[in-house]
Structure formats: C-alpha cells, structure tokens
Amino acid sequence: MFRAFRNEVEAALADALSAMDLPTDDLGVEEPPEDVPATLASNVAFRLASEVGAPPPKIAADIAGEISVDGYDYLDHVDTGGPYVNFHTTEQYLADTLAAAGDDEYGRLPDKDESVVVEHTSANPTGPVHVGRARNPILGDAVANVIDFAGYDVERHYYVNDAGRQMAVFTWAYETFDEADLDSEPERDRIEYDLVRYYRKGNRVLEEGDPEEVEAAEAEISEILQGIEEGDEETYARVETVVDQVLSGMKECLGRLPAEFDEFVKETRFMFDGSTQEVASRLKDSDYAVLEEEAWQLELDEWDIEKKLVFLRSDGTSLYTTRDLAHHEWKFENFDRAVTVLGEDHKLQAEQLKAALEILGNDVGQLDHAIYSYVNLPEGKMSTRAGTGVDLDDLLDEAVDRARDEVESRLDSRIRDDELDEDDIERIAHQVGIGAVRYDIVSKQPTKAITFEWDQALDFEAQSAPYVQYVHARCCGILDEASQAGVEPTDVDPAVLSTEAEEDLLRTIARFPAVVETAAEDLEPHTVATYTREFAEAFNTFYRECSVLNADDEETQRARLALVDASRHTIANALSILGVEAPDSM
C-alpha cells in the first residue's frame, strides 16, 4: 500500500504545485523521521523559498492548503511541520495492508513479463569453495530471489570456465601425477577435495620445478589448450573428466547454502558452435581493432579504459573475455536482461566486456553488474591454488555445530512446552547456523570489504539471522496456539488495531513491497536485510505490548491474530529473499 500511497502523494502534490504555477520537477518526497506522525513528507518548500520570495514554512502552509485529497483512497489529510508538508494516511491504508498481507505471497510484485538471467558464482572448477568466494553465491542467490519476487522471470546460471589455462593445468596435473606423488590426504571425503591436491601439486611444480620438467609441462598444457580451441573431441573429454568431477563436488557444497542453479553453461559451448570465432572476426572488422605484436586488440579510449582488450592471441586462439562476449550475445538473444554478480577484481574486465559488446552492436543497457568486495582472512587473501583459506564446508559445519550447542543449552530454560525432539534440534541447528552465515554476508553493502572472523560471523544474537528468525517462530507459536484455541483470523475489523504498536507494525508491513521494488532495481538485497531488522523491532514491541490470545475481547483477538498472520507472511517472504530459512519453532 505504501507504493500506492506514494503515488497518490506525488500526484496530489504535483497538482497543487502546478495549480500554483510552481515547478513540479523535484517534489522532494521523503520518509520523515520516526517521531513525526506522518507517513510521507515533502521538503519542496525549501527550494521554492527564493523563487516565491516567502519563508519555507509559509510556502509549506500554502501548498498544504492547495492540496486536494478528493478521489484518493489512501491520502487522508495534509498538514505542515514547520517547512515540511506532511502527508497522512486513511484508515483504508491500514485496512488494505492487513488484507493484502493475508496472502502468503505478500510482497511479490505483479508479473512484469520480462526475463532476466542472473549469473553468479561461476567459480573456476579448481577445488573446494572457500569463504572468500562464498559471498558470490550468497549475494547472487539473494539478487536472483529479489528480482524474482519483483515480478521478473528469473533464470540462475553458473558459467563454467572449462576452456581456460587453469583447467589445462589441472588436466595435465591430474593425468601426470599419482596418489603417491601427493603429500597430503584429502581434507574431506568429497571429490573436489581429492582432486584439488593434483591442481596444487601441478602449480607447485610449475612454480618451483626444474626447468626441463616445467618446459615439458608447458608443452602439454599448451597442447591441451590448442586441442580445445580446435574442437578436438578427445582433448575435450580429458578436460571434462576433471571439470565435471570437481564441479559436482562444488555443486554439493553450494547446495548446502542452498544455492541452486537452473543451468551450468560451459564456455567451451561457445567455442564449439563457432560463435567465439564469429565474434572475433566481427571485432576485427570494427573501427576499434588494432593488430599489435600479432595479437588482435581493441582500443577502448572512448570508454575511458586505458588498457587494451586482447581478443585473439598471436597464435590465433581466443581468450576468456572473447568467449564471454559470445556468451553474453547468447544471453541477449535468450533473455531481456542479464545480471552478473562479480567480485571487484573482475571490475575492469567487466567494463571492457561491456564496451566490446557495444562495439558489437548490442544494447548494453540490458546488462548490469552487481560488484562486491572480497572476503579476506585477518592474515590475508584466500586462494584455492595456494590452499590458503577457510573452506565453506568447514564454516557451515562449524556454524551448525555452534547453533546446535546453542539450542541444547537453551532447552532447560524453555517456557514453551512443545517438546523439541532430536529432529527438531537438528532442524533448528541447520536453519539457524546456515541462516546466520548467509545473513551475516548478505546484510552488508556489497562494496564493503569483509574480513572473515569466526566469532563475528557466528554471533547468534543481535542483528543476526536468529534474531529475525525468532520473530517468525514467535508468529508461528501464536498462530499455533490460536488455532488450538479455535480463534480464526477472519471477520476482522482493522479499526480495532488502534494502539501505537499495532499501527507501527502494520505500517512497517505496508512498506515491504516498496522495499522489494527498490532492492530489485538497485540489485541491493542488503536493504531487505535492513528491513527485516526494522520489522523485527516493530514486531517485538507489538509482541510485548499486545497479547493476542489474552486480548480483552474476541474482536481484538481476531484482529491481532490477522496482524500476526500478516507479519508471518511478511517476515517469511523477506527471509526467503535473503535465502534464510524461517523456522516454525526455535
């Protein structure tokens, strides 16, 4: 309802301003501070002061007097607070909010009939997913969720880099070394932990091995790369043996979050179908192409990019970005929009990609990047190759373990007699543990760097997943008790919800669809996390002050129950956008 109210406010204000012969280009509509009893306000009077030649409070009063609320459903009346014009809602606003939030899909915006492909994670299949990379699936999944919830048709893609040098190195190492050559046991009983040892061994040999050995290896690696480039089936099969095995393990790990994908798109696909070479030849014909030292490159000065983009090596083979160009043209053919979630280390490459796509004649307005900063350890960077870093599996295990300890230690002091059994404890431990990890990462602005610290990531109090999840569990508890007592959230008179706590909660619920809309537009799911905290605060105040089952009369009982039902839908949907589970009890 907030969105509808905002539209009404803008329309009413614009009408009044034009009736007064004043400009309507900047309405200055904003949410007032908490202690102001208005839902929206306008600061337009400040800007008109010099033009009109009157002090802002006078102008505000004049505007307020000029505004007509006739014909609006939610705009009740207008007054001023000094220089501000304040807009107040009708009873209908709260009534309609309560009714709308009775739907368990509340917050989902109308279908836009527009398809969006969200590419995220796309980590090279070189080994276990570490925490440094984990920001990508967690952020990416939330970005996809919020766009989905905002009414778009979303597909989630993982782009598999199976044609790069790293995979050639991996393939060579996998075929060259035996178990006996490796100096460690797998850290975990899963395929990518087993195989990454070959990759690390291979890289060590390339860095430190004797020159003859390295030379032979490089020859082999280059042969593999050439083989793929030429579409040689046998080479492809050798590489995919490694790729598919490692990837299958990584999928399992990501599945624990869970981050699921609709499609794993391999880059070799765009080599074998000829589109990469086709893109390269179109680029060669462009005005921006230059041949320097036998390598084809693009001059991107026009895009303020100093670095030239090499799109064909001197031996004629393609590079990662060349294939990615073909990949993106494929996306543009099949989807209305493409969103890619990338680490900041790929930012320059992403800008070059965009420029090159423009040169190729694409509408780059279809492409958006969500860029995030890396997650580092206090002691430095995480690297699969070097084997430094915390594995995501270990983080999730630790999170679930700590959550389980927490649940068990709280068992004795539980008031609620719902008799949690072993399965419940395990369920709650998973929901809370994994939820806490996701929430910790998704709730922060993506541009800010994160230094990973165990205690901080696994703090179960305060501004964390459990704090918000607890609200959901409380809702479920009340709804459960109510249903046993035979109270139904039907035949409700919203006007009964007249205390400040009830009204605040309802107003917070009303804002949810607007939060979804903005988060989707800006690709910033962390604003949904901020909202869940504000929501939890409003709900907890209501919980403290307004008993549902012990309310004075049945009418109040029913109305409050409807409010709890609406709250549950709101917080469940907000959490689901964040990829955090909503426990029925905890």
Place this chain on the structure above:
RNA sequence: GGGCACGUAGCUCAGUCUGGAUAGAGCGUCGGACUUCUAAUCCGACGGCCGUGGGUUCAAAUCCCAUCGUGCUCGCCA
C-alpha cells in the same frame, strides 16, 4: 605511479546513488524486566570533530576538489 572502491560510537554495521526535521542499530560496559502468546526477547544509561582540509548550498555523513589511510586493479591469466 594511473584507475576504481572503501573510511560513520571501543568493535561490527545502516544511512551516501536521489542533500533536508535532534546521525540510527547491534556487540561490549553499566542498570532494570521472565507465575504472562517462546527472555535467541524487551526497557534504560553511557558512548559520535560521520578520516582530514577546503568548496558548492538556505541546508552536507550525503555533492565537488584536495589530502591521508586501507583494499582491488593496471598479463597474448581467469
């Protein structure tokens, strides 16, 4: 060195794009609230030259310039 980010309470962060009402949370510290729909909760206190210096503006945490600090980046790697 060039480019791009980031710098807000002791700590972790919202707010910055789109300037506007006394800068908000949590953790920690201190003090309160469970015979009550779940205390993973709530209430209160303490805590801020919004990195620094200039500028624009009626108004700056927010925009511009400079500067310092941190991160990323500047391969015929991905």
